[in-house]
Amino acid sequence: MARSRWLAAAAVAGIAAAGGAWALRDRPVEVPVAREERDVPVRVFGLGTIEAQVSSRIGFEVAGTLAEVLADHGDRVPAGTVLARLAPAAQQARVAKAEAGVQSAEAQQARVAAALDRAAAMAQQKRATAQRRRELAGRGAASSEAAEIAETEAVAAAADLALARADLGVARAALADAQAVLLAERTALAKHTLAAPFDALVIARLREPGAALGPGEAVFSLVAPGSLWALAYVDEGRAGAIREGLPAEVRLRSLPGETFTGRVVRVGLESDRVTEERRVHVRCERCPPRPVLGEQVQVEVETGRLPAARLVPEAAVEGFDGAAGRVWVVEDGRLRQREARFIARTLDARLALALDPALPADLPVATRVLAGFREGRAARPAP
Known part of the structure; x- marks a missing residue:
């Protein structure tokens, strides 16, 4: 009797287990499907940073001691504004010496010019005297020897005149050299003043008065305020549709609750060979009040809008290669796998199904792969 009861209980348990297994394996599963x-x-x-297209670290072209610093961090300075000066005393002395050299060269040129005038007068007198002596010797009124001496003196005077002209050329060259030296020293003195090369925002003041500077050592870091843009790095697998002029949204890390509108102004022509990313520059149309260079930003570029689309999460697509993959569909009340093509990918990692005769619009496509999915299992779209 006890054995019969035990066998009956075991049979009931087996039937229940079989029924449970059937329910788990073969009962129709409700499948969440994509809606239009x-x-x-x-x-x-893309992630990136705030950068400036026009940026410069400026300093003096000559060495010296920094005497004045007239601008500071955050100042906006028009082009030509004096920003700093070097101590000018030593260079001013060089300029004074060069000016004295010019005056000396001018005096030397004047002296040589006077000597030239004298030599010219003497040459003219000697020629006239030689002419008269030749005429007198021809008439027998003077000796031939006196005529020859006069001719020799005329030739010597002509040679002196040529020498004086050469000396004048040397004096003029010396004056030009002295003037060039003066110009160089005055130019060097002008380089003791540092001016803004463009309308700029002072990003950093790098040196203080009293510092000894070498040529080219940076004193200020400047940017052109109108040249600020967001430099974003975009996966090259997603960047193919990005073009100049497309609208974009920029979010700064320091202002996470605000969105700034902009447009794509440049798309890099060279991808990073290591990170496989492309550089995309976005210029803001509504800009933050005081952007900070190097601040991290998030950029979203809108490459288009789909009037209507069925979207399937990428996680529900098997073998996705960037353009196609396999999806689960409910066909005639059964689960089937079909090849599908996709025309776009949204930011939330959903894929837009392409219009395809092999995948009609009225064929339900699963948006989530559930445990127990297999070919042929009974299924119905979830309400």
């Missing part, structure tokens, strides 16, 4: 959505934006995401 309207006006779907397609965006590409």
Whole structure:
């Protein structure tokens, strides 16, 4: 009797287990499916930083001691504004010496010019005297010897005149050299003043008065305020649709609750060979009040909008290669796998199904792969 009861209980348990297994394995499963959505934006995401297209670290072209610093961090300075000066005393002495050299060269040129005038007068007198002596010797009124002496003196005077002209050329060259030296020293003195090369925002003041500077050593870091942009790095697998002029949204790390609108102004022509990312520059249309160079930003570029689309999460697609993959569908009340093509990817990692005769619009496509999915299992779309 006890054995019969035990066998009956075991049979009931077996039947229950079999029924449970059937329920778990073969009962129709409710499948969440993709619904058509309207006006779907397609965006590409990138991380980057705030940069400046026009940026410069400026300093003096000559060495010296920094005497004055007239601008500071955060100042906006028009082009030509004096920003700093070097101690000028030593260079002013060089300029004074060069000016004295010019005056000396001018005096030397004047002296040589006077000597030239004298030599010219003497040459003219000697020629006239030689002419008269030749005429007198021809008439027998003077000796031939006196005529020859006069001719020799005329030739010597002509040679002196040529020498004086050469001396004048040397004096003029010396004056030009002295003037060039003076110009060089005055130019060097002008380089003791540092001016803004463009309308700029002072990002950093790098040196203080009293510092000894070498040529080219930076004193200020400047940027052109109108040249600020966001430099974003975008996965090259997503960057193919990005073009200049597309709208974009920029979010700063320091202002996470605000969105700044902008447009793509440059797309890099060279990808990073290590990170496989492309550089995309976005210029803001509504800019933050005081951007900070190097601050991290998030950039979303809108590459298009889909009037209508069925979206499937990428996690529900098997073998996705960037353009196609396999999806689960509910066909005639059974689960089947079909090849599907995709035309876009949204920021939330959903893929837009392409219009394909092999995958009709009324064929339900699963948006989540559940445990127990297999070919042929009974299924129905979830309400």
